[in-house]
Amino acid sequence: MDVVTIGETMVLFTPESSPLMRYAHSYSRKFGGAETNVAIGLTRLGHQSGWISKVGNDEFGKAMVSFIRGEGVDVSQVTTDETAPTGLYFKEVKSGDNVRVQYYRKGSAASTLQPTDLNEEYIAHAKYLHITGITPALSDSCYETILEAINIAKGNGVKVIFDPNLRRKLWSEEKARRVLLEIAALADIILPGVDEGNFMFGESDPEKLGQLFLDHGASLVILKVGAKGAYYFTTENSQLVPGYPVESVIDPVGAGDGFAAGVISGLLDGLEIEEAVARGNAVGALATQIQGDFEGLPNREEIEQFTSESGSEDISR
Template sequence: MDVVTIGESMVVFTPTSPLMRYAHTYSRKFGGAETNVAIGLTRLGHDVGWISKVGDDEFGKSLLSFIRGEGVDVSQVKYDENASTGIYFKEIRHGGDVRVQYYRKNSAASHLSLKDINPDYIKRAKFLHLTGITPALSKSCYEAVLRAIHIAKEHGVKIIFDPNLRKKLWSEEEARRVLLELSGLADIVLPGVDEGKFMFGEEDPNKLCQLFLNQGATVVILKVGAKGAYYGTKDEVKLVHGFPVKTVIDPVGAGDGFAAGIISGLLDGMELEKVVERGNAVGAIATQVEGDFESLPDRDELFRFFHSTGDDINR
């Protein structure tokens, strides 16, 4: 197993009209930070497992079938007979104005607990991928995440943490405390500059990289939007420029695509600068089609993207 990830995936409804208040029909898709990353990785040829819960309902069964069909191992996903699969609505007014409304309180995934974390499953992985969303769902989810981290550390599994701040899920005080805690337990941290500002009260990229390294990470990769991303280690901090996108169709999921590209590059043993280039590329590609993960590339598509930019040595 290359990667194990833990978190909630939901049913996504998008109105066919740009304005939801006037919409009569909706398209139904699926989305969730962790499964977006998982799908991105399977498309790039990696072996990924997902730990979660879904409702014992038609949405849960459909969601699980779909993600299994994308090549993600779902053997550790359980049905919850007492809770529903989470839902969210995504209103795409235009590429610069996408509004999301979640209906996930007391969802099946929020019931994830210590007993759902299988040590034998996690210790087989090379990387454990986590986001700040899962511990925000409930106390039991937070405890499950800490248990997974403990297992990973015990067995030499590298931990990759994306803060993925969701202020609506918890108080700012609790969010800051937990995100700082988990950043300190991770080997590699993937924050955005806005998340860094929230956590440390600092927005200078060079200083933020050093602050995350001081927390305990060995590598920090700091997203700075269209400009690209900085990587920071004890030896250097460097900006890797992003790829221009003429028209952004749907930015939701771009950060997850970035994470998938980063993890893929690490699994392939690439140099850190090339790892970040791959993350930037997958993130850019992810913005060009409606949907949280629909446009995430396979290896051939990624090669064609690099070739179109004049950089055809990257895959």
Template structure:
């Protein structure tokens, strides 16, 4: 296994008409969830990804499980809860680059995850453990599960990758800050956005934020800065890797997950950090061009076409 990730996936409904969702009568149905988005992104690029979670014993849970199997995700460590439901959420596209999201996930099957749902050998089988700041916000048992997973990964010398993925609708600021900082101190690689760095450290300057994360325990920090690209920081070097221009953003949700998938793909392929960040920027850009959390995640030939075009433009 290349990457194992842990978290909640949900069914996503989006109105087929413009305007307020209150007036919508028809919706499209898709699948979304930060961690499984990353797994799908990796699988489409030819890597082996596994997802740990719980789903309800309902039609939505069956839809998610079937979809992830079709994307070649290992779901052998997904369990079914016969009492709790699968979570859902709604997207409300208001204007270009502005999407309102409504979650209905309280008491969901995934929120019932506990450390007993973890298989030590399964986590040890992966090169990377990918986690986000969403899962520990779902419940106290989910938070305990994430810290146990980190402990198991480190026990076996596996690399822990952490995307803060801040969701303040799920918990209060003080608890969120304390928990995310604790996880960041345990992670080897941290993938924050600048706004998340500001929330955690009260600082907005990328260079200062990069050093703060390194001082806090990470060995590599990759900081997303939207269309501008992303910075990376190690103790020895740092650089800004330019992003890929997108003329019309169709759906920004999932771009950060695509970024994480692209970056991990680059590391798995043995790329140097700067090139891995370039791949991350490319995948993130491609995701924004298509409606749906995972629909824009590219296969390798699509990704290579964009990267090749970028190199040609640089040469010119």
């Protein structure tokens, strides 16, 4: 297994008859979750990914597991909770820069994840463990599960990749800051945005943030700076890798997960850090061009075409 990820995926409803839920009478049903967005992005790029989670014993949960399995993600570590439901959320897309989400996930099946749900051998055989700051926000048991997963990974030489993925609606600012900093200190690679770095450290200068994350424990920091691209920082080097321009953003949700999938794919392929970040930039840009959390995630041929049209070096190889 190349990458194992842990977290909740929900059933996603998007209004079709009106962008506002208050006026909508018909909805499209899809699925969305940061961790499976990354897992699906990786399988489309030719890598093996596995997802650890729980779903409810309901039709939504059955449909979700079937769909994600169909995308090539290993779901052998997804279990069914007999008493808690599969989580839901609704997304209103007024425009590319005006998106609003509403969660119905409290008490969901995934929020009941606990350390005993983890299979040590499964994590130990991965090259990377990918986690986000969303899962520990769901419940105390989810927080404990993430810490145990990190402990298993470190004990077996598996590198930990952490995307803070701040969700302010899920917990208090004080608790979020404390936990995100705690997990960042345990991660090998961290993928924050400038806003998340500012939330965690009270600093918004990219160069200073990169050094703060390195000093905090990470060996590689890749800092997203929006359309401008992303910086990478190591103890030896730092550089801004320019982003790829797009004419318009159709749906920004999932772009950060696409970026993560692209970066991890590049690292798995043994690319130089700059090239891996460039692949992340390309995947993130393409993810914004189609409505849906993961529908716009590309395969290698699509990355090659996109970068070629952008006049950039091919980073799909």
